[in-house]
Amino acid sequence: MTSAALPAPPAARVRLPAGILVMLAALGASVIAYSLHLWPEWSRNPDLSHGFFAPLIFLLLLWESRKQGPWRWLPARPWALGLLTLTVTAGLALVGLAGLFAATLAWNHAVVLFLLAAALSALLGAGLLVLADERVRLLPLNWISVTALLLWPMVAPIPDGTYARLTFSLQSWVTGAVMDALQILGIPARQHGNIIELARTTVGVEEACSGVRSLISCIYAGFFFAAWQVRRPARRLLLIIAAPALALGMNLLRSLTLTLLANHGTDISGTWHDATGFAILGVTAAILAGLAVLLESRDPPETPPADRPITLPLGALRVFWTGAALVLGLGGFFYLNSRSITTIQVPESVPFARLLPAEAAGWQVVTPDDLYRFSDILRTDYLSERTYLRTTESGGNTQLTVYVAYWPAGQTSVSQVASHTPDACWPGAGWSSITAGSDRRQVITQPGMQLSPAEYRLFKTDRGSTQHVWFWHLFDGRVIDYRDPYSLSALLQIALKYGFSRQGSQYFVRISSNRPWSELADEPLLREILTNLDQVGL
Structure with a gap:
């Protein structure tokens, strides 16, 4: 008499300890929070439309990492704990740097969003090092899982x-x-x-x-x-x-x-x-x-390892949660101290509409009718520009263009205003700067007036046209030092100097002409314009 072989009982599903479950929940919440913070940027920025798929792709790659392998685990060695500590420290430093920049640039600025994406990748990397511990064996440390973490900075805006x-x-x-x-x-x-x-x-x-x-x-x-x-x-x-x-x-x-x-x-x-x-x-x-x-490789997939009970890596979890607590505290500190005011009010005393004369004796006045197409880029509706033209007795032409933009207190950051200087915007229209480094700052004179030194540039086109350009950036009624808005070190200087005080109003003033200042200084029109601009701090 024979008996049929009974099927083997199914392997017991490994239960995740509470410490691992809480860590997974915290990492998932970080991904959701960052995705929601970046969602408006994905919606308005066509360069980042692929970001809508980022959470799904992230989960898909983690699933493939567990399914396809290779299954590589970290040994319980001191160097592995040191690598985890270094990764957590990098995430903490990136959050601190993002908060410092946010104090001046705002939390939705490209630099801040990119730093937060890098911080998220670092913190997720720390979580991966815990989950890939040989005592846990929940998520292998392989190319697929690492790629899932490193893709996050690619859905953040590139720094300006x-x-x-x-x-x-x-x-x-x-x-x-x-x-x-x-x-x-x-x-x-x-x-x-x-x-x-x-x-x-x-x-x-x-x-x-x-x-x-x-x-x-x-x-x-x-x-x-x-x-x-x-x-x-x-x-x-x-x-x-x-x-x-x-x-x-x-x-x-x-x-x-x-x-x-x-x-x-x-x-x-x-x-x-x-x-x-x-x-x-x-x-x-x-x-x-x-x-x-x-x-695509045709090699058969490796055999996944059998499930086994999980032993909590207490040392690794202590390092992770210490870093997570510091990140949360540091991020909260910067957020509470770098928010813009909720109500933006324009003081009635601002004589913006009267800064540039609409008429000038002996000059033809041209006011562009398409200036406000730049409002969304510049983040302000207070824009004014007028060009004054005159023909001299010798048959030459004199052109003087004055441009003024205004931002009420709390509307935008110092760096956002500084990112739209002639250095950044004019080359795209065919102008190239030929200014020597020693001449990029110029003290200009006007009888009876003490003007702040101006940033000076001399531009030319391949057709031979030239423009002398002087510009000032004013914050809270005073001219501030020019910083290259495309330099991270310069942005850090702006953050250290103007962080936590983003409530000052701002002006950007640009004067350009086909004549040098020495030929314009005695013009009554220029004196009238400078007298008006003196009211806002020039």
């Missing part, structure tokens, strides 16, 4: 300085490449900065056409596909390198297509511009996904 330099470089490269293609095709065209002058029209390579959007999205997708689909290191590296090259090539194709359409008389604004942009993004993503499938 890096973004501006990258965008300007890409604009110049795209413009030059399109010009080379037009010459090969025999189409006459001239280049002025990032502007291409065709026979029938003019095409400008703006920031949106620089390729930054597709470059960021493709790099993000390249790392994601390399972790999700590809297993061999060499193939992963190939896919990651191919992603930015593909993005740049496809954007160049789009820019050339739009330029050719414009040359044939097609209106490329609106539908054509947006449709080609979305089409290029879709095609690029499809090509990248197809390449990932071709590079």
